Amino acid sequence: MLSSSDFASASWELVVRVDHPNEGEQKDVTLRVSGDLHVGGVMLKLVEQINISQDWSDFALWWEQKRCWLLKTHWTLDKYGVQADAKLLFTPQHKMLRLRLPNVKTVRLRVSFSAVVFKAVSDICRTLNIRRSEELSLLKPSGDYFKKKKKKDKNNKEPIIEDILNLECSPTISGPPVSPGLYSKTMTPTYDPINGTPASSTMTWFSDSPLTEQNCSILAFSQPPQSPEALADMYQPRSLVDKAKLNAGWLDSSRSLMEQGIQEDEQLLLRFKYYTFFDLNPKYDAVRINQLYEQARWAILLEEIDCTEEEMLIFAALQYHISKLSSSAEIQDFTNESEVDEVEAALSNLEVTLEGGKADNALEDITDIPKLADNLKLFRPKKLVLKAFKQYWFVFKDTSIAYFKNKELEQGEPVEKLNLRGCEVVPDVNVAGRKFGIKLLIPVADGMNEVYLRCDHENQYAQWMAACALASKGKTMADSSYQPEVLNILSFLRMKNRNSASPVASGLENMDMNPECFVSPRCAKKHKSKQLAARILEAHQNVAQMPLVEAKLRFIQAWQSLPEFGLTYYLVRFKGSKKDDILGVSYNRLIKIDAATGIPLTTWRFTNMKQWNVNWEIRQVAIEFDQNVSIAFTCLSADCKIVHEYIGGYIFLSTRSKDQNETLDEDLFHKLTGGQE
Secondary structure (H helix, E strand, C coil): CCCHHHHHHHEEEEEEEECCCCCCCCEEEEEEEECCCEHHHHHHHHHHHHCCCCCCCCEEEEECCCCEEECCCCCEHHHHCCCCCCCEEEEECEEEEEEECCCCCEEEEEEECCCEHHHHHHHHHHHHCCCCHHHEEEECCCHHHHHHHHHHHHHCCCCCHHHEEEEEEEECCCCCCCCCCCCCCCCCCCECCCCCCECHHHHHHHCCCCCCHHHHHHHHCCCCCCCHHHHHCCCCCCCHHHHHHHHHHECCCCCECHHHCCCCCCEEEEEECCCCCCCCCCCCCHHHHHHHHHHHHHHHHCCCCCCCHHHHHHHHHHHHHHHHHHHCHHHCCCCCHHHHHHHHHHHHCCCCCCCCCCCCCHHHCCCCCCCEEEEEEEECCCCCCCCCCEEEEEEEECCEEEEECCHHHCCCCCCEEEECCCCEEEEEEECCCCEEEEEEEEEECCEEEEEEEEECCHHHHHHHHHHHHHHHCCCCCCCCCHHHHHHHHHHHHHHHCCCCCCCCCCHHHHHCCCHHHCCCHHHHHHCCHHHHHHHHHHHHCCCCCCCHHHHHHHHHHHHHCCCCCCCEEEEEEECCCCCCEEEEECCCEEEEECCCCCCEEEEEEHHHEEEEEEECCCCEEEEEECCCEEEEEEECCCCHHHHHHHHHHHHHHCCCCCCCCCCCCHHHHHHHHCCCC
């Protein structure tokens, strides 16, 4: 028999701080426990001792020193290693969080602080009615992000409460989707595919959700443009190093918010992290398309991505058009069924996917690989040589370009053969100046070879540009995405084509536009306001007949066609190097970029990658490619785990297919991105 003193020595006192939701301050509760007591037993004792009648089901124990949740309630205190000196907090797992969406709207909702971020984002997206949550993540903004805004706040002390959309009543508790049919391919369309308004017959889908029709409109419609003063007050990255700083704050998808030091009611940014937008469908994705459009819009306005002045005017014209349609969307009539069918057919070609389009006709994948043959001009930059283009006869076959002195010599040896697999393809176009150029950066052992091609007209450029873009991904012109890509390029060129024949819009329309709202501050400084308005209205004539959702999809496509699209930058130091470089991470490749000049130095494709791993002791990422190529680097602007997760995340997303059901293999995601720390 054990004496009472023996029993006392086997047990010990554990102090637990209780986070009372209804009381301002936390209270300490002392329990007598033993090492073989399981965590569920501790929680039961705790609730009995607190003796307050309420729902404690969402509460769990948080171990402050170890920064971890004790969620395995069947584990004993000994198994977890909890001893008398442990500081435990009994707190709700779901807490309020403020999320700033891509459209600069802030929503306040209850989020799980104990689930891994990948799962928490999935629940958030389900609440906000955004499909494909794996493309988004949470970003903790750097100090610079709000720096300029704070200066403004000193003069204007009005609180920004009206900007917050409060969804407090909706805990994003894990479980089945809000509406079982929400992600079903066979369900009734949730949105009108022309103007993005929630289809009135389907508002019952949101009955369990805080997304009432009004809230849904706030998320699915573009907000009125910001004033030029507000735009100037926002943080703008000036260099690649500045852009690298913006990407340092991505949260670790394999750990919970609490483990990463996120506080209750803290503000985070919800952003599209991976630039592979899968299966965009206007019938179900009004919120997703709008938030994607807004993220693209702000990236261009704040110069997070570079574009030419001609492209800036196209983006401005589309923004102006979308802004006009959005403000009048409330009074638009719902279309009848036949009109919807016509629009669906038109929009099926605009579906923004990884490949830039989709074709329904399987016969388009032909067995005979087509070839292009034509006279083009070529130029290879050399030091102290003027930019002189020389004409050759070019033949494009498979994924290679061969060129000859003239057409008659085509059957002989070419002057040179360029293999475009893995190259960088950059448009070099000025439609007004009738310049249609393609810049090719072709990887070689010691860096990149630069080659410029010059086409004579739009059609020739569209065919060769589309062929080069596919060849860089290892695809030929036999691929079903070739023709849609040619059409996308042509439609973008036509939007750039300044229609001088038609009269410029009336003075009245000129009056209601504030042109500085639609271009970057730097672009606005170069032109007088009237001149800028006239040029935007001139470009607007090419898009004036577009429906609202199609205009947003066009904007997203134009964004995707920019040379820098989809590149996320990090400041790194390569093994064996004495200087810092920029690493660009994209959906299909890594690029080493000179930090001072911004010139790409080397490209490595994911398709050639054998394996990658992290040495957690020295925080170094090591990657092996085919042909005995290996690289290693340490990250200077962010934790190496962020870059490791980006690479694994893109590889995970490349495994998605439309044939799969809508459930994701979350274990595979964590296997590819988690890293064995």
